[in-house]
Amino acid sequence: MNNRVALPVTDDNNVLLGIVTIDDILWVASEEFSEDMQKMGGTSALQEPYLDVPVFKLYKKRIIWLIILFVGETMTIAAMASFQETLEQVLVLSTFIPMIISSGGNSGSQAATLIIQAMALGEVAVVDWWQIAKREVKSGLLMGVTLGIVGFFIVFGGHYAFDLFGEHFIRIGFAIGIAIIGVVLWGTIMGSMLPLLLKRLGADPATSSTPFIATLVDVTGLLIYFGTAFMLLKGVLL
Template sequence: EHFEEQMASAIMLFALMPVIISSGGNSGSQASTLIIQAMALGEVTLSDWWRVMRREILSGLLLGLILGALGFIRIMAWQSFAHSYGEYWILVAFVISLSLVGVVLWGSLMGSMLPFVMKRLGADPASSSAPFVSTLVDVTGLLIYFTVATLILKGVLL
């Protein structure tokens, strides 16, 4: 609702929301599943949280960069064939690319850290599995997406 007025002038951003949502939710769910399995097997303990976080930052950033590049290529391809994104297509491509990097990184971090938080609070880490992580990352991922869009497209499309 906070971004409704700004986004009304850039409807194509709404059409691209599923890409952002699914990427963040999937990366978070995958990270959560791997950490819960590692905890169950005794491969990581609460004291390993910083090591895990460093690795997830690296892997989330790498995966985000790959998906961001693919998102940019997708926008570029659609624009060259259908001219779907108008004269500011390159800015839209940057919005998608940067949002994917941010959302996938955020999803990886949340997915990997929530099991540690749950365990520290005395709860079962499996309760922070896919549905919870996915919902949390989807909602916050949209905030990341619309914030990036507002910053890049302000004064141009918004």
């Protein structure tokens, strides 16, 4: 195949039907690239230049995914509601919610992007899942510990600079740090394994788009966060 610029297409009797030129392949590759990008950003493929798509059609293509993600996010309401009592007693825990769940979402979309793209380039396949899982657990732990330490010191800084977190700030700092390790590790595992799972099930791995991963990790991230905080603050602040 190397260095060919056109390929013949024949029927079963080897009668020439036509040729596929490298132009055709480039055109298809560019279409596929667009579709992949749009799926990863959570839109159905547009199939027309952006400025030619009527606004209402643009809306229709985008709203479907947004509604799916939005309804998925209602699970976070349930997660939040089930920890309402904990929050009532230690309201300061609410302060960290956006930061904690976003670290899970960010590490998850990063991992998903790496794996989707490595699959697209043929560098990894579904059979490599265990090797990938081991690498991602290690990377996820390293990243989680790093961000956890940063998080711990942010609580320290917030305490000394703005007196934000009350007398138990060290304990709160540990709760935040440890929760971040858990959330980042979990986000990394989910982000790397989900594209492989989708591929295994015959779906397009690019469907496990960044927003989709972020939504999944939001819910589990909240559970990890409140679970950790509950265990570490029980008997002291709870």
